[in-house]
Amino acid sequence: MTLLLLAKTLTVLGVLLVGLVPLTAWLERRQSALMQDRVGPARVNVATATLGGLLQPLADAIARLAKESVRPRGADRVLHALAPALALVPVIVMVAVIPFGARYTIGSTTLSLVLADADAGVLWFFALSTLSGLGFVLAGWSSNSDYALLGAVRAGAQTVSCQIAMALSLVPMFAIYGTLRLSDMGLVQDRSIGLGGLLSNLDLGVAAEWLSLPAWGIVQNPVCFATFLLCAMAASRQPPFDSSSAGSEIAGGHTVEYSGVGLGLFQLAGVVQLVVIAGIVTAVFLGGSAIPWLSQDRIISAVSGFYGEGFATLICMGAHAIAFLLKLVSVIVLQVVLRGSMPRLRDDQLMDWLWKGMMPLALLNIFATGFVLVAVGGGGG
Amino acid sequence: MSAEVLLFDVLAALAVFSAAAMVIVARTAVAAATALLACLTAVSGILVLIGGELVGVVHLIVHGGAVTVLLLMIVLLVGAEGGRRPASRVRDTAFKLLGCGAAVGIALVVVHTAPGTGVPVSGVESGATIGPGAASAAATALHPAAALHPAAALHPAAALHPAAALHPAAALDTISGGHRAMGLALFRSHLLPLQVLSLLLLSAVVGSVALAGRRAD
Amino acid sequence: MITHDHVLALSALLFCAGAVGALLRRNLIVVLMCIELMFAAVVVALVGFDRMWAARAVADSVPMEGRVFAMIGIAVVAAQLAVGLAILVSLVRNRDSMDIEDARLLRW
Known part of the structure; x- marks a missing residue:
């Protein structure tokens, strides 16, 4: 059991740090370059082939490690050193609650493809994202710089405000699924909603079975998807919600006095946060690892005819993991599209948008979903 | 000693140490807030250990996260420090840290020698684990x-x-x-x-x- | 095995640290933090008592009272802290000082 957990942890960390983080960093640069009609990273090359800048993240990582870490005069020594770790560690821990597969039974053992199958699943994401925000606030305070202090105040206000809107925006999904556990949400979404009544008077025959929608969160409550994604992006201080680190206004805000490894850790925290948000959105709204129209039972029963039950389960596991990664990457791409296509919100505009826009919308959505659930009878979508 | 007791001890030591550090060592309000953050995080861990995840995670969200951010923000906004004070002597800080360590030692002794009912709050022995x-x-x-x-x-x-x-x-x-x-x-x-x-x-x-x-x- | 006594002893220690800080420290905001610490100790004790009763109860009726009390307490203290911070902000605006000795308007 312990060995299995160790293997899972190493696999997840490996995929994250070697695969997803560089990919996301590259997407962030290359895709925004394409969107803004720029060339993008073009210097790093292997024998003059730039590969679209694919090696740029590696070069960046080496540069961060090789450069000197400067501590400004008058900075708080302990907190200035501690802040990057405080920003990064909670974000890495969040990865543990994201399920990257479903639950499988091989023989008598049960395998759950998630590191920590937490009962309170999504709530850990909320708690840890606030803690990570604290790291940014402390970074800004400890730098002994006016720009950094301004960034810290903005980041603090943003962290608290986003938490409220973000938590409220996810409440309808708890009501629909009846669980907080992310792996259970995946199981509940691994089925289809028939279009039943709408098409019942047509004679569709076999096709009727396929004329259905997957019971994903985005299908059941699209408003919830939009509000949560935007609030989560705001909580992680990504553009266009990055007034706390606005380069053209306060010169980088809370991280302005960081260089070398410290800056690298902050940037890593930002990129991992992007991946984690994509993971949570996938688990809650995009069916987790479920493949549309092909539920787990269906895949296993179809394949086990040829290869036997155990091997069929393994194949299903692989298919699920690939489906999960595909969804994850597409949510990352979606986030980068949103980043690139909106101008930055001023900090007072951001507060307005969160408190007077997102929060009432989320509350309204809770009431509407509640009415529908009660009217339909007992919930369950 | 089971893993559970070990975890409890580590978290309790962290909580008591950072609480003592907040009261004794921290000179600035921000340092106190950082110590408070460590203490509340450890307390949330203990709550998860003995009382189930929900109370622990809610405590972490509301107090470890939101309230601490709020306290820090107020410190930054009103400039609660009143200017940076001169650094205290290294020997003083060392003695204070020693005091915190002593507090943790006393805490562990007290926690493990406390007489009483011996009612379990956790562990597979109890029915409602x-x-x-x-x-x-x-x-x-x-x-x-x-x-x-x-x-x-x-x-x-x-x-x-x-x-x-x-x-x-x-x-x-x-x-x-x-x-x-x-x-x-x-x-x-x-x-x-x-x-x-x-x-x-x-x-x-x-x-x-x-x-x-x-x-x- | 963690017993109820462990939990209570820890809670008492944390509460004492908070009480000492609230009485000794001069910075208003640090006093608020110490009150926060005392409250964390109370939550630990409440959840400990909840588990104690749960361990004694028959298996099919696990009581939740202690934990419900803790949850409500968490919210109440958050509200209290928000008001406390607001008072602090207006105090600092009026007196321009964070020292607790300067807040003596209501002292006879």
């Missing part, structure tokens, strides 16, 4: 049904239905941290306190806006 181990065991027990019919076994309707107590999923939930049981307790048997609480929160919001929002002139 709360903890990650028990949760996964219960999940495994439930699993065969869940794997075959996820939607049926986990059907959310069970949560809203009065007969939830008879449903296997409800039984699982009582054992493993119990957000469903907590929800039923809050919204059924403790509905009046909850409503009064919401009024209190509303008046707190209005009151603090009225107090702090007023311009100084």
